[in-house]
Amino acid sequence: MTVLPRWMRVLWIAPAGFIVAFVAVPLWQIAANALHDDALQTLLSGSTWHVAALAAAQALLSTVLAMAVGLPLAAVTCYRFPGRALTRALLTIPFVMPTVVVALALRSMLGGALPTGIVAVVIAHAWINVAVVVRVVGSQWARMDLGYLHAARCLGASRLQGFRTITVPFLRPAIASAATVVFIFCFTSLGIVLLLGDQHTKTLEEQILRQTSVLLDLPAASALALAQLLVVSVALILGARAISTTTYRPTTAALRPLPASTGGRVALFSCAGLGAIGVLAPVISLVIASVSSAHGMTWQWWATLNSVDAGTTRIGSPIAALGISIQYALITGVLASIIGVIAAISLLGPRIGRWIAGVSILPLGISAATLGLGLLLAYARPPIDLRGTGLLVPLAHSLVAVPLVVAVVIPAVRSLDGRRLGVARSLGAAPTRAFVTAYGPTLAVVMVAAGGLAAAVSLGEFGAASFLARPGTPTVPLQIVRLLGKPGEQPLAAAAALSVILAALTLTLVLLVDRLGRRVGA
Amino acid sequence: MNREPGPPEPEEGLAAHDLVIGNRFWQAGPLNVRTTTGQITAILGPSGCGKSTLLATLAGIEPALSGQVMLHGIDLTDVPVHHRGIGMVFQEPLLFPHLNVGANVAYGLRRQGVNKSVAAQHAAELLDWVGLPGFADRATDSLSGGQAQRVALARAMAPSPRALLLDEPFSALDTDLRLRLAGEVAELLRSRSITAIHVTHDLAEAHAMADVVEQFGDLTAR
The missing domain is CATH 1.10.3720.10 (MetI-like)
Structure with a gap:
C-alpha cells in the first residue's frame, strides 16, 4: 500500500519503542525478580494459589451476576422505544466510573445494609460490568436475523426452545467474549476489593500491592504478578476457544419494533426502568452523602x-x-x-x-x-x-x-x-x-x-x-x-x-x- | 397445467376469511384465500404488495389484525406458530449455521421429541427425496444456493406439516435454475399430496409450480 508518505512508514517505531520500554522491559524485570529463589517459593506456595482460587471464585460469581442482570438488559436495547438511547447511555455510566467512586457510591446507598465481603464485592463488580454485557452482547443480539427464529418456530419450536436452540448459539461468541473480559476485570480487581472486601475476597492484585508497599518484598510481589499473568492467560485462551468460529451472516443492526402484547411491553419497560434506577440510585446516594451530616443538609464538606x-x-x-x-x-x-x-x-x-x-x-x-x-x-x-x-x-x-x-x-x-x-x-x-x-x-x-x-x-x-x-x-x-x-x-x-x-x-x-x-x- | 381435483367434492385446505394483515402503519385486506387439500396454489403479486406478510400471518409469525385463518375447517387464528403444523420455506434458506445439513433437517423432528438417531435417519431419507443423498454431514455454508433451498424444503417437510407455505423460495436464484427447481419442487410436493401456497412475483414460476394461480389483488374482491 502506498497510502502513507514515506516518512510516515517508519512511524511505527514510536509505539513499538514505547511498548518495548514500558511494557516489555518492566515485564522482564518482573520475571527476573520472580525467578529468584525466595520468590519462586512464593510462586509455588499454597497461600498464593489459595488467594488465586478465592479470586477466581469471586470473579466467577461476579461474572454470573453481571450476566444475569446484563442479558435481559441487552435484549431490551434491541428494541426501538422512546428513551432507548438514554437507557443505553445510563447503563454505560458504571463502567466509566472510577472504581473507588463505585465502591463509595454503593456504600453510601446501602450503608450498614451492605456487609463488607464477598456480597459487596460481587454486587459492585456486577454493577460495573453489566455495561460490558449490554454493549457486547446487545450489539450482537441486535444483528441477529429474526428469520432464523421464525424458521425455528414454524418447525415447531416454542418461544423458549427457539431461544435455547437458535438465539443462544448465535449469542455464544459474544457471551464468551463479554464473560472473559468481565472475569479478568473481577479477578484482577483492586479498588473495589480494598474498599468493600474482607479476608475472603483477596485478589492477587491486592496481594501484589501489599507485598510492594507494606512488606517491601519486591521479589514476592513479582512472583504474585507472574502467577496472576498465568491465570489471566489461561482465562484468555479459554475465552478465545469459546468464541467459536460459527458464522451467522450478520444482518445490519435494525432495531426491533416494540412487542405487540401488553405483557411484552410491560416486561420491556420495567426492565429498562429497573436498569436505570439501579444505575442512578447509588450515584444519587453519593451526591446526597456529600451534603449530609448528622444534623441535616450541609455544604460544610464542600x-x-x-x-x-x-x-x-x-x-x-x-x-x-x-x-x-x-x-x-x-x-x-x-x-x-x-x-x-x-x-x-x-x-x-x-x-x-x-x-x-x-x-x-x-x-x-x-x-x-x-x-x-x-x-x-x-x-x-x-x-x-x-x-x-x-x-x-x-x-x-x-x-x-x-x-x-x-x-x-x-x-x-x-x-x-x-x-x-x-x-x-x-x-x-x-x-x-x-x-x-x-x-x-x-x-x-x-x-x-x-x-x-x-x-x-x-x-x-x-x-x-x-x-x-x-x-x-x-x-x-x-x-x-x-x-x-x-x-x-x-x-x-x-x-x-x-x-x-x-x-x-x-x-x-x-x-x-x-x-x-x-x-x-x- | 390445471389438474382435475381428485375427490368429487374438493376438501378445503388452508384458508383465510376476511383476514386483515399488516401493522400499525400499514394494512391490507380483508383478504379471502381458499385452497384445496393436496393442491398447490400460487399467489401472484408485485413486490411489496403484502404477499410475504400474508404468508407470515397464515403461519402465525405475524398476528392477524382481524379475520380468521382456517386449516381443514379448524380455526387456527389464536394457535401459536409452533402448534399450527404449517411449514414454511423462506426467500432465504435460513439454514441454521451452527448445525450441519442433517441436523437442520432433523430440527423439527427433534422439537417433536423424536430421538436423535431416528430423526437423523428420517432426515437422511428426506435428503434423498430432495436429491441430496449423503449431504447430512455437510456444513451449511458448503452448499450452493439451489442446494440450500432444497435442504430448506426437506427441513420444512420433516415434521410432516399439514400445509406448506413457500415465500418466493427461488427468487435468489438465476432464471434457468429457478424454473427447473420450481418444476422439481412441484413434483416433490405432489408426490406427497401436500397443500401448499406459493407466493411469487414471477408469472412463469407460478405456472411452473401451481395447480391454481391467483392474483393477490383479487383476494380482496371476494
Missing part, C-alpha cells in the same frame, strides 16, 4: 475541601489532589493519543506496522498492579530513576489507556476513504500534503477524542497510581481511599464530595468523546 486540615497529607488539601490528577490526565491524554493514533495509523503502512497495532492492544490483558510494579522495578531505582520527574504515573496511565485509544481509533482509520487520497494526489499534492488533506480533519478529531478518553482513564485509575504516586502527591482516587481510612464523619463526607467531582469530570469527558467519536464514525 466548603472545607480546600483546607489542608481536611486532607491526608500535611502539604495538601483534598482539592489539591484534583490539581495533581488533572495534570496527570493532561499528560496522559497527550501521550496516549499520540502513541495510540500513530499505532492505529500504522495499520495503513507496511506489515510490521499492522503487527504493532495489534501488539499495542496487549497491555489490556496486563493488570494495573503488574504495570505499576513493573515500572517501579524498571524505572524507580538506579540506574534509571524517574520518580522525581512526576512522569511515572502518567506513563502507567498511558499504558492503560493506549489499548483503549487504539481500539477506538482503528475503526475510524479503517473507515478512511482511500479514494480521497487519490483525488488529492491527482490534483498535484505531494504525498504528505495529500495525506494531510485527505485524512487530516478526521484524524484531528480522532486525536482529540482519543486524548479525552485517555484523560478520563487517567482521572479514575487507582491501581497503578497506588504503586507509583509519591506520598505527598496523591491523585484523587488515592486521596479518596486515604480519606476513607480516617475515622469520623468529615473524611467520609469529603471523600464523597471529591468522588462527585471526579465522577462529574469523568462523565463529561466520556460524553465529549462519545460525541466526537460519532462524528467520525468510530
